[in-house]
Amino acid sequence: MRIAILPGLVLAIFLIFSYSVADSPEFPVLADDAEVAVVLDLLGDSPSPNKPDMSVTGASAKRGEELVKYGITTRPEGGRTSKQSRHFVCTSCHNQVKEDPDLTKVDPQARLDYARTYNLAFLQGTTFYGTVNKRSWYNGDYYKKYGELVRPAQKSLREAVHLCAIECSQGRELEPWEMESILAYFWTLGYRLNDLGLTPTEMNTIQQALRGEGDQTAARQLIHSKYLDHSPATFVAPPEDRKAGAGVAGDPDNGKFIYELSCLHCHEDERYSFFALDNTRMTFRFLEKHLTQFDRYSIYQVVRWGTSPLTGKKAYMPQYTAEKMSVQQLEDLRAYIQQQAR
Numbered sequence: 001m002r003i004a005i006l007p008g009l010v011l012a013i014f015l016i017f018s019y020s021v022a023d024s025p026e027f028p029v030l031a032d033d034a035e036v037a038v039v040l041d042l043l044g045d046s047p048s049p050n051k052p053d054m055s056v057t058g059a060s061a062k063r064g065e066e067l068v069k070y071g072i073t074t075r076p077e078g079g080r081t082s083k084q085s086r087h088f089v090c091t092s093c094h095n096q097v098k099e100d101p102d103l104t105k106v107d108p109q110a111r112l113d114y115a116r117t118y119n120l121a122f123l124q125g126t127t128f129y130g131t132v133n134k135r136s137w138y139n140g141d142y143y144k145k146y147g148e149l150v151r152p153a154q155k156s157l158r159e160a161v162h163l164c165a166i167e168c169s170q171g172r173e174l175e176p177w178e179m180e181s182i183l184a185y186f187w188t189l190g191y192r193l194n195d196l197g198l199t200p201t202e203m204n205t206i207q208q209a210l211r212g213e214g215d216q217t218a219a220r221q222l223i224h225s226k227y228l229d230h231s232p233a234t235f236v237a238p239p240e241d242r243k244a245g246a247g248v249a250g251d252p253d254n255g256k257f258i259y260e261l262s263c264l265h266c267h268e269d270e271r272y273s274f275f276a277l278d279n280t281r282m283t284f285r286f287l288e289k290h291l292t293q294f295d296r297y298s299i300y301q302v303v304r305w306g307t308s309p310l311t312g313k314k315a316y317m318p319q320y321t322a323e324k325m326s327v328q329q330l331e332d333l334r335a336y337i338q339q340q341a342r
């Protein structure tokens, strides 16, 4: 008799208890769009050294957003700042939204397909979305390009912003309040739980750990396993024999999207470059003619090596790493140029 009642009683108590926990205001059910960084903080993760210092007079996420998108904002003491760069804005080369469908993978073709679906640009720089969730920047082969300059940038988001503002944007230094503003803006672009593709069971694991009923370390590890903590970068050289190319057949249909979502993003109507590209046969013929040549108009050359910057003097084109344009994709672009030149 007792033996039969006991499990039922335990179950009832458990149900009442868990129901009241779920309902109690101290333990709200995790929102799907809760910020990953906040959840990790609550789970006892080590605090991020990249939080903005909002005690710096004038620091604001709105100013940061304006600097990133327009290169200019209002000064804390009134008036406008000078342009951060004469050539670029940060968004010339970086998106502000999620650009990889699966945050655990680097897959340029999956990113291109995603860019097509959501009408995003396909660029050399990594999106700012989720940059605050990362633990290092300017990874992989970037030390080959910037040497010792990347060492501090690898460890600090502030230093990465500083390096890019000077070296990529070819612009002026940021004032302290501008730097903190950009960081504050970046913190509005952190990953949300629903970016991570968590199953209901996994959400539950996290929820339980937050209530102190589960293993916090395991919950943190689970969250960290759902996204890359850095953006890998591998430099690739152009094919040695530019006539033969990489030796794989290109798909012009795919190449079209690279041309439109990448090349035209900067070159259409001379948006960020004095070198104009468009959809005329003349333009494609020009690109085709130079394809196999060893000059600065060869797509093999500019895509893999970029154009060289003269500090502060000139706009330059950043190279595409293997992660930002695969060998296959470059052949697809070539196939599209050749198809359109005919």
Ligand code: HEC
Pocket (backbone or CB within 6 Å): 068, 084, 088, 089, 090, 091, 092, 093, 094, 124, 125, 126, 127, 131, 134, 136, 137, 138, 139, 157, 160, 161, 164, 165, 168, 169, 182, 230, 231, 233, 316, 318, 319
């Ligand atoms: C001309 C193109 C260009 C412009 C303009 C530019 N960037 Fe970059 N940026 C890059 C490239 C290329 C990289 C290295 C590859 C990458 O992002 O993964 C980079 C890297 C970064 C990184 C490190 C990303 C990472 O995950 O490793 C940050 C942060 C950054 N830029 C911030 C900025 C900010 C802020 C601005 C505007 C003030 C800016 N960038 C303007 C091209 C550019």
Ligand code: HEC
Pocket (backbone or CB within 6 Å): 092, 093, 123, 124, 258, 259, 262, 263, 264, 265, 266, 267, 272, 273, 274, 275, 296, 297, 298, 299, 302, 303, 307, 315, 316, 317, 318, 333
């Ligand atoms: C982030 C912006 C950006 C993207 C994306 C971009 N370019 Fe460029 N590109 C530039 C800039 C800036 C220059 C420097 C030339 C100038 O402005 O005078 C340049 C230079 C070039 C040049 C050499 C022109 C010269 O006068 O030396 C070629 C060719 C070229 N780009 C082709 C391409 C192709 C093809 C793509 C697509 C795969 C592409 N670009 C994507 C910004 C970009």
